Amino acid sequence: MANLPKRIIKETQRLTEEPVPGINAVPHEDNLRYFDVSIHGPSQSPYEGGIFRLELFLPEDYPMCPPKIRFLTKIYHPNIDRLGRICLDVLKSNWSPALQIRTILLSIQALLGAPNPDDPLANDVAQKWKEDEKTAIETARQWTRTHAMS
Amino acid sequence: MGNTATKERSASPHGSRNRGESSSMSGRHQYDSRSRSRRDLGEATLFGLAGSSREHRERDREAERAAREARRQERERERQREKERSLREESVDGGFLVTHGVYTGPEDFKDKIVRQLIIERRLAPFFKGLRDHEDNWTDAQLYAAVKELPIPGPDAEPPKEEVPKLSEKSLSTDLLTVPLAPRSRSHSYTSDGSGPSSTCGNILGGRTRSKTLSISSPRNPTLPNTAGPQEINIPSRFVEGRPIEAVLYQNASECPICFLYYPPYINKTRCCDQEICSECFVQIKRADPHVPDSHDSNPNQEPSNSIADRLVSEPATCPFCKQPEFGVTYAPPPFRRGLVYASTVPDPASTTTLPTSDLSTPSGASPSSRTSPPLSPSGRRRFILPPTSPEVVTTDQIRPDWAQKLASARAHAARRAAAATALHTAAFLMSNPAPGSSSGGGGSSSGSYSRRLMRRARENSGNSGRTADESPSPNHSGSRTPQEGTARGPSLLALGMGSGRERERHSPDVSIEQNLINMGFISRRETSRERQHAHDVSGGNRERTHGRHRIADLEEMMLMEAIRLSLVEEEERKKREEEKKAKEAKEQQYKSSPLPGLTPAISSSSSSSTPHPPPPSAALTAESSSLSSPPEGKGKSPERPQPPPPVTLNSSPTSSSASSENTADEHRDIDANEPMWNFQSLAAMITNREGSVERDVNGGTEGVEVEVGKQGVQVSETETVEECKGKGKERDVEAGAA
Numbered sequence: 001m002a003n004l005p006k007r008i009i010k011e012t013q014r015l016t017e018e019p020v021p022g023i024n025a026v027p028h029e030d031n032l033r034y035f036d037v038s039i040h041g042p043s044q045s046p047y048e049g050g051i052f053r054l055e056l057f058l059p060e061d062y063p064m065c066p067p068k069i070r071f072l073t074k075i076y077h078p079n080i081d082r083l084g085r086i087c088l089d090v091l092k093s094n095w096s097p098a099l100q101i102r103t104i105l106l107s108i109q110a111l112l113g114a115p116n117p118d119d120p121l122a123n124d125v126a127q128k129w130k131e132d133e134k135t136a137i138e139t140a141r142q143w144t145r146t147h148a149m150s
Numbered sequence: 151m152g153n154t155a156t157k158e159r160s161a162s163p164h165g166s167r168n169r170g171e172s173s174s175m176s177g178r179h180q181y182d183s184r185s186r187s188r189r190d191l192g193e194a195t196l197f198g199l200a201g202s203s204r205e206h207r208e209r210d211r212e213a214e215r216a217a218r219e220a221r222r223q224e225r226e227r228e229r230q231r232e233k234e235r236s237l238r239e240e241s242v243d244g245g246f247l248v249t250h251g252v253y254t255g256p257e258d259f260k261d262k263i264v265r266q267l268i269i270e271r272r273l274a275p276f277f278k279g280l281r282d283h284e285d286n287w288t289d290a291q292l293y294a295a296v297k298e299l300p301i302p303g304p305d306a307e308p309p310k311e312e313v314p315k316l317s318e319k320s321l322s323t324d325l326l327t328v329p330l331a332p333r334s335r336s337h338s339y340t341s342d343g344s345g346p347s348s349t350c351g352n353i354l355g356g357r358t359r360s361k362t363l364s365i366s367s368p369r370n371p372t373l374p375n376t377a378g379p380q381e382i383n384i385p386s387r388f389v390e391g392r393p394i395e396a397v398l399y400q401n402a403s404e405c406p407i408c409f410l411y412y413p414p415y416i417n418k419t420r421c422c423d424q425e426i427c428s429e430c431f432v433q434i435k436r437a438d439p440h441v442p443d444s445h446d447s448n449p450n451q452e453p454s455n456s457i458a459d460r461l462v463s464e465p466a467t468c469p470f471c472k473q474p475e476f477g478v479t480y481a482p483p484p485f486r487r488g489l490v491y492a493s494t495v496p497d498p499a500s501t502t503t504l505p506t507s508d509l510s511t512p513s514g515a516s517p518s519s520r521t522s523p524p525l526s527p528s529g530r531r532r533f534i535l536p537p538t539s540p541e542v543v544t545t546d547q548i549r550p551d552w553a554q555k556l557a558s559a560r561a562h563a564a565r566r567a568a569a570a571t572a573l574h575t576a577a578f579l580m581s582n583p584a585p586g587s588s589s590g591g592g593g594s595s596s597g598s599y600s601r602r603l604m605r606r607a608r609e610n611s612g613n614s615g616r617t618a619d620e621s622p623s624p625n626h627s628g629s630r631t632p633q634e635g636t637a638r639g640p641s642l643l644a645l646g647m648g649s650g651r652e653r654e655r656h657s658p659d660v661s662i663e664q665n666l667i668n669m670g671f672i673s674r675r676e677t678s679r680e681r682q683h684a685h686d687v688s689g690g691n692r693e694r695t696h697g698r699h700r701i702a703d704l705e706e707m708m709l710m711e712a713i714r715l716s717l718v719e720e721e722e723r724k725k726r727e728e729e730k731k732a733k734e735a736k737e738q739q740y741k742s743s744p745l746p747g748l749t750p751a752i753s754s755s756s757s758s759s760t761p762h763p764p765p766p767s768a769a770l771t772a773e774s775s776s777l778s779s780p781p782e783g784k785g786k787s788p789e790r791p792q793p794p795p796p797v798t799l800n801s802s803p804t805s806s807s808a809s810s811e812n813t814a815d816e817h818r819d820i821d822a823n824e825p826m827w828n829f830q831s832l833a834a835m836i837t838n839r840e841g842s843v844e845r846d847v848n849g850g851t852e853g854v855e856v857e858v859g860k861q862g863v864q865v866s867e868t869e870t871v872e873e874c875k876g877k878g879k880e881r882d883v884e885a886g887a888a
Contacts, residue, residue, distance in 0.1 A: 064255075
């Protein structure tokens with residue numbers, strides 16, 4: 001950790017100095033590349049009111065490769081699988097070194113507000129979402145209540 | 151020539167070519183000797199004697215790997231040494247020619263190209279990035295920050311230029327020119343845009359740079375290219391009496407990627423005019439060759455099953471605006487310090503008088519007006535520069551080996567696929583006798599099945615060759631066969647054909663299912679002989695089945711060998727082509743400054759090879775999907791976007807049996823005028839088959855391998871088609887050169 005790139009130091013600083021509303025990211029003391037993240041479910045979505053915990057890790061090549069992010073809180077979402085892995089283009093092939101922790105977390109928050117069942121990661125959820133959106137959304141709301149509101 | 155490791159690293163085009171040749175030659179030699187021994191061995195195997203050169207091969211590979219690793223490490227060390235030297239001795243406008251280690255990973259860009267681009271003021275030098283910066287810092291504070299000294303108080307005195315007059319004088323008298331004979335001007339290779347593979351050899355060119363500093367100035371300005379560009383060093387680190395660090399970093403700006411502070415003279419993206427430091431720029435590159443994402447798959451593209459065909463390598467996109475073909479421009483500061491190419495100086499004959507008059511005054515009007523910025527450094531550009539624009543440096547330019555990388559990734563995938571085909575067919579060969587039928591019938595019906603598969607494959611290759619209409623011999627993959635085996639071939643073939651026809655009567659679906667069950671065998675590393683042995687014992691009538699299995703085996707091996715040979719040849723051809731291009735480019739360079747007319751020819755031809763045309767082999771695709779046993783439970787794998795979901799035999803036996811019935815009918819029609827199957831040395835193929843099976847079992851799960859295996863046949867076809875196209879391409883290039 002002695003040689004933490006300036007970029008990571010500055011990003012961390014800026015995250016604490018000017019936090020994004022509804023998003024919180026704090027690095028571990030023993031590993032400054034590892035962050036505890038919490039994201040508030042966006043309003044007018046089935047995740048509203050929930051606080052979702054995630055883990056974020058900045059690999060050695062960061063920012064040339066994307067951070068690794070995973071949901072820790074259970075969530076019912078077509079683009080997030082049972083293990084909490086997220087299907088989001090900017091976390092994979094569309095990553096750009098000009099993106100930052102802040103922007104990527106905002107993207108995830110936006111993904112909660114706009115599920116995309118046509119590019120699913122959790123196939124069963126996406127199926128539900130397509131066939132019977134109302135029930136799916138209701139399930140998502142229920143999961144939010146049981147898992148993300150304690 | 152280059153015997154020492156350092157020289158080898160410099161890798162003049164000769165060096166690299168020789169290395170390539172020798173490796174390919176030794177490869178062939180190895181192959182020859184191996185096949186010879188294989189022949190002997192194979193005969194032994196035919197008579198049931200066990201023999202294996204497997205261990206030998208294993209050891210060879212091991213040694214090769216170790217040697218490669220050692221070479222790589224040596225290169226790495228050399229690069230490190232060179233870097234340290236450069237940091238000490240060389241600079242350009244207060245920046246450096248090598249990175250400062252903002253990124254810690256291995257550097258895979260071509261440092262020679264980058265060096266040259268920097269000296270030509272086409273790419274910003276590697277300025278030292280400041281971790282902190284205040285706008286109100288004084289010269290002394292700026293100087294300290296750059297030198298990584300503790301920041302002094304605001305009233306500290308900045309270092310004074312020591313006896314400026316003297317330094318100016320020394321400048322003019324022992325102006326240091328470094329003859330750079332073999333190093334080519336980057337202008338000639340960078341301007342040909344996307345013809346990278348042809349040029350990488352050149353830039354590696356002159357490592358034999360003599361370090362003796364001579365005062366010779368180019369007497370004959372008309373021959374700058376043959377003599378190589380001269381580097382002139384302007385060692386002063388002061389601009390108008392102020393330390394260059396203070397001047398540069400006075401209005402430092404932050405690189406939006408590494409968050410370090412740099413002089414305002416850094417690169418701007420060609421598309422959105424964003425700043426990016428050179429340290430970050432050299433990190434941005436194409437992603438490794440990959441199967442395209444489902445998101446951006448082209449709907450017009452015919453779905454092709456072959457992984458090798460689908461591998462793509464997309465040019466890097468701009469990190470800020472995602473514009474493809476990322477490139478940057480550089481607007482240098484108005485003064486010149488450090489290394490300058492002599493030929494960029496307006497009047498090379500009068501170099502001795504130049505520094506005092508021209509270079510020490512901050513006039514932007516002189517030396518390298520060739521790299522004229524699109525606008526003044528302060529003004530924002532409002533338009534997008536095309537990637538081919540001469541002032542743009544793209545990521546591919548500093549990593550010209552991407553085409554080679556893609557080609558080798560494809561070849562690798564194709565090789566794996568071909569080997570997996572062997573595995574796949576082997577699975578069919580070792581079927582159990584079907585319950586209810588005689589042992590001979592059960593075993594051989596599977597043989598006939600695979601025979602049919604082969605024939606289909608060959609028909610297909612013939613068709614695709616013909617439709618592409620450039621192939622002089624449609625059955626190319628099968629027709630190149632050494633002579634040795636033919637004498638023995640026919641009799642065996644006759645036997646095989648006879649029994650093959652007999653087998654047609656049996657309904658194949660039972661045995662197919664049996665085969666699928668038997669797939670489990672593949673994961674075990676038995677030789678097929680051992681397996682057969684087991685089957686035969688259970689099946690009784692040992693002699694007969696044994697013989698038939700052997701024949702079917704031989705047929706498979708022949709197919710495999712044919713595929714393998716065509717792949718090997720294709721690879722060699724590509725290598726040759728690469729060399730040729732490199733040579734041509736080099737010659738051209740020496741003859742004259744770059745021909746603008748050639749540029750599009752090269753770039754278009756090289757880019758046209760990138761999207762592989764999907765092979766017109768729907769028939770085979772259909773058949774292979776009817777055969778396939780898709781791997782279960784693979785979940786979300788990278789192969790996710792495979793468009794035609796293969797039909798599972800287990801789940802829909804009716805459909806598959808119907809389709810195989812069809813093929814059986816077709817087969818009977820065709821059988822009569824079927825051309826004779828070509829024989830490689832039979833013995834050679836036995837061992838080869840063993841080798842290929844063995845090679846691939848290591849590769850991955852059996853399901854995947856089999857899946858891939860079916861595509862192997864197709865791969866070889868496209869390779870053949872491409873081969874023809876490749877020849878056409880070569881002609882194009884030649885025409886362009888002429």
